[in-house]
Every structure is written in structure tokens, then in C-alpha cells.
Amino acid sequence: MSLYYVQKFLYNLNRDDGVQAQFRADPRAVLAEYDLTEEEIEALLGSDIGLLFHLGVNGQILMHFAAFEQIEWADYLRLMKEGIEKHGPVREGVYAVTGYGGVPARGEPVPTTDTAESGKGAMA
Amino acid sequence: MSLVFAGICPHAPGITGRAHLADPAAKDRLYGAFDQMRYALEATKPDALVVVAAEHFANFFMDNMPAFSIGMADSYQGPIEDPDWLGIPTTMVPGNAELSNRLVDEILQTVDVGYAQEWKFDHGIAVPLNFLTPRYDLAVIPANINCQGPPLTPPHRAWAFGEALRRAAEQVPERIALVGTGGISHWPATPDSVKINQEWDRQILDQWVAGDRQALIANDDVSSYLQGGQGAFEIRTHIAIAGATQGYERTVTYYEPIPMFAVGCALGWAAI
Ligand SMILES: [Fe+2]
Numbered sequence: 374m375s376l377y378y379v380q381k382f383l384y385n386l387n388r389d390d391g392v393q394a395q396f397r398a399d400p401r402a403v404l405a406e407y408d409l410t411e412e413e414i415e416a417l418l419g420s421d422i423g424l425l426f427h428l429g430v431n432g433q434i435l436m437h438f439a440a441f442e443q444i445e446w447a448d449y450l451r452l453m454k455e456g457i458e459k460h461g462p463v464r465e466g467v468y469a470v471t472g473y474g475g476v477p478a479r480g481e482p483v484p485t486t487d488t489a490e491s492g493k494g495a496m497a
Numbered sequence: 498m499s500l501v502f503a504g505i506c507p508h509a510p511g512i513t514g515r516a517h518l519a520d521p522a523a524k525d526r527l528y529g530a531f532d533q534m535r536y537a538l539e540a541t542k543p544d545a546l547v548v549v550a551a552e553h554f555a556n557f558f559m560d561n562m563p564a565f566s567i568g569m570a571d572s573y574q575g576p577i578e579d580p581d582w583l584g585i586p587t588t589m590v591p592g593n594a595e596l597s598n599r600l601v602d603e604i605l606q607t608v609d610v611g612y613a614q615e616w617k618f619d620h621g622i623a624v625p626l627n628f629l630t631p632r633y634d635l636a637v638i639p640a641n642i643n644c645q646g647p648p649l650t651p652p653h654r655a656w657a658f659g660e661a662l663r664r665a666a667e668q669v670p671e672r673i674a675l676v677g678t679g680g681i682s683h684w685p686a687t688p689d690s691v692k693i694n695q696e697w698d699r700q701i702l703d704q705w706v707a708g709d710r711q712a713l714i715a716n717d718d719v720s721s722y723l724q725g726g727q728g729a730f731e732i733r734t735h736i737a738i739a740g741a742t743q744g745y746e747r748t749v750t751y752y753e754p755i756p757m758f759a760v761g762c763a764l765g766w767a768a769i
Binding site: 377380381384387388431432433434435436437440441446449450453454457467468470471472473474 | 510511514515553554555556558559560577578579582617645646647684685686687688689690722727
């Protein structure tokens with residue numbers, strides 16, 4: 374389990390042009406600098422958004438990686454859902470604590486909220 | 498001289514990045530509300546704009562996460578996001594390190610704020626600036642509250658940070674504007690991305706308008722998440738602005754949930 378370093382790598386990638394160039398040129402060499410499992414390395418090399426979400430990567434970090442890999446927004450959302458269907462609930466990190474996508478947090482009741490899916494005009 | 502302006506606005510990346518995909522009428526209403534806010538801001542002739550943001554792992558990571566931080570540089574680069582994805586070109590934004598230093602000196606009297614001589618903007622600051630200072634001709638001072646990496650900054654401390662910002666603004670000769678960005682309900686960048694809880698949004702805005710400290714700081718992590726998603730942790734920025742504008746009348750000038758932007762969009766400011 375090295376979610377911390379998966380996210381740290383993505384944090385560095387997201388904010389640093391130099392890391393982006395290195396990752397494009399020799400991705401394995403860049404990833405070797407972080408304490409990652411083979412599963413995590415494969416997920417990153419394969420831009421496997423679904424697996425990375427399942428592993429617990431925060432969306433605020435993951436969405437930038439998806440953009441970096443030229444994945445459209447709608448596909449990004451779909452890939453996360455597919456990842457959960459394929460691999461199961463998020464393993465750790467903020468979503469394992471808060472829940473997501475109708476999946477409750479560990480040991481917590483399913484959040485029940487009134488949510489609106491469409492706007493209804495401006496309020497002055 | 499004083500605090501001359503203080504307001505709130507959203508910062509969701511979709512506002513600029515997915516503008517072409519949203520309901521055009523809703524987009525126009527939101528953009529119009531941002532324009533109104535820019536006119537109100539410009540009318541106060543500020544010397545600097547302090548943006549209290551909830552940044553998203555652009556500068557601060559879990560290797561050393563500050564509860565609060567303020568930028569102390571003469572310029573800032575951003576956004577870190579792909580310019581095409583965010584719909585905002587990468588640019589250099591002017592800062593004022595010496596003014597930051599004086600503000601930090603004063604804030605430190607009551608709040609243990611960190612300072613950062615390097616800071617790259619992400620959408621949390623870049624989206625608001627795109628509308629509020631589109632010519633990048635006003636000195637910007639970024640400030641951050643940890644709304645992303647738990648354990649998060651407690652809401653009552655966000656209120657105290659706002660009070661400290663107000664006091665600091667009143668100690669310096671410059672005219673200081675203040676904008677808190679983020680929220681309200683949203684489940685950003687997750688499979689829940691289009692959900693918006695209008696009812697809760699309006700409740701938070703009512704608390705903000707009333708300046709109801711007790712109600713605002715009662716929005717702890719569990720209740721915020723259950724009602725408003727992970728993005729709701731960002732109401733800390735609005736709580737800070739309420740704390741900074743005690744004694745002034747606050748008005749919400751615009752509220753509308755816009756699913757394509759994945760957030761309930763609210764703008765408002767205090768009559769100072
Ligand atoms: Fe945000």
C-alpha cells in the first residue's frame with residue numbers, strides 16, 4: 374500500500390513541466406524514484422483511471438492526470454465508475470472515509486441527500 | 498488603509514474548461530454575475546487582492562500540509578492545469594511580496610499561518626482571476642486553507658483566519674480586497690460529479706449572509722460531506738470571509754446550480 378507515493382508522483386507530475394517531460398521520455402525511470410507496488414506502477418504506466426480511483430487517488434489529483442493523458446471529461450467519469458465495478462470499493466484515502474458514487478464509507482450509513490441534477494434559474 | 502472589498506465566488510474548473518458544454522443561458526447568467534462582481538471590486542480601487550482559496554494539491558501536499566498559508570512572492574505562475582483543458586492560458590500574475598510580508602506579520606499575532614515564496618496557481622485561484630482581474634493588472638496575494646487533505650482545518654479556525662485577515666488589512670496603508678473561492682455543494686472529480694444539493698447550498702448562503710458564526714462553524718466534516726460532498730469542505734473559504742466582514746451587510750448576488758460545472762455557483766459580497 375503506497376497510495377501516498379502514487380499521489381505524490383501525480384502531484385509532482387501535475388505541477389511540474391520537467392517531470393512531465395521526464396515521464397514522457399522514460400516513465401519507468403521516473404516511477405522508480407517513488408516507493409510504489411508493481412500494481413501501482415502498471416496502473417500509472419497504463420493510465421488506468423479506474424484502477425487508480427479504486428486504489429484511492431483523490432479526484433483533484435487524478436483528473437489532472439486524466440487531462441494529461443488526453444482523456445475527455447465524460448470518459449474520465451465513466452472510467453472511474455468502471456474501475457469500481459471491476460475492482461470493488463475504493464481501498465483507502467479520502468473516499469474510503471467519505472464514500473462516493475452511492476458507495477458508503479466503511480462502516481458508515483449510505484449518505485442520503487436531496488440532490489438536484491438540473492438548474493432552475495438564477496436567484497437574485 | 499483598510500479592507501475595501503470582500504466577497505465569495507466559485508472556482509470550479511468546468512466554469513471555464515467546459516463552458517461550451519453548459520446550458521448557454523445559465524453560463525451567461527454566471528458570467529454576468531462575475532462581471533458584476535468585477536465592477537464592484539474595481540469600484541473600490543484596491544491596491545491588492547487577497548484570494549482565499551481551497552487549492553487542490555498544486556502547492557501543498559501531505560508531506561507538509563499547512564492549515565493556512567499565504568503567498569509571499571512578487572509574481573505567481575499559473576494555472577498548472579493544461580491551458581486547453583482549463584480554458585485559461587498560462588500566465589504570470591503580479592504579486593507583492595513586501596505587502597504579503599506585512600500582512601503575514603500581523604496575521605501571525607493570532608493565527609499560525611505559513612508563508613510560501615513560491616506558489617503556482619491552480620483553478621482555485623485561476624478561474625476567479627480569469628473573471629475578476631482578466632488583465633492581470635492587480636497585485637494578487639494567494640492564501641490557502643486546507644480543505645483537501647484530511648485532517649482539515651477546523652471551520653472555527655477558518656473564521657479566526659478571516660478575522661486575522663481583516664485586522665491585517667486594517668493595519669496596512671494599502672486598500673485590500675478579499676475574495677474567498679470554492680464550494681458550495683459538489684462532489685468534484687468523482688463519479689458523483691453532477692450532484693448538487695441546492696437546499697443545503699441555500700442554507701449555507703443564509704448562514705453566510707447572516708454572519709451566523711455558530712451555524713457556520715457547526716458544519717463539521719461529517720455533516721458537510723453528507724450534505725454537500727467532498728467539495729463542501731471548501732466552505733471554509735466562505736466562513737473566512739464571513740469572519741472578515743463582521744459588522745458589514747453581506748448579500749448573495751447570484752446563486753444557480755449548474756450541473757455541467759459540477760457545482761452550485763454562488764457569488765456575493767459585503768457592503769463595506
Ligand atoms: Fe475546489
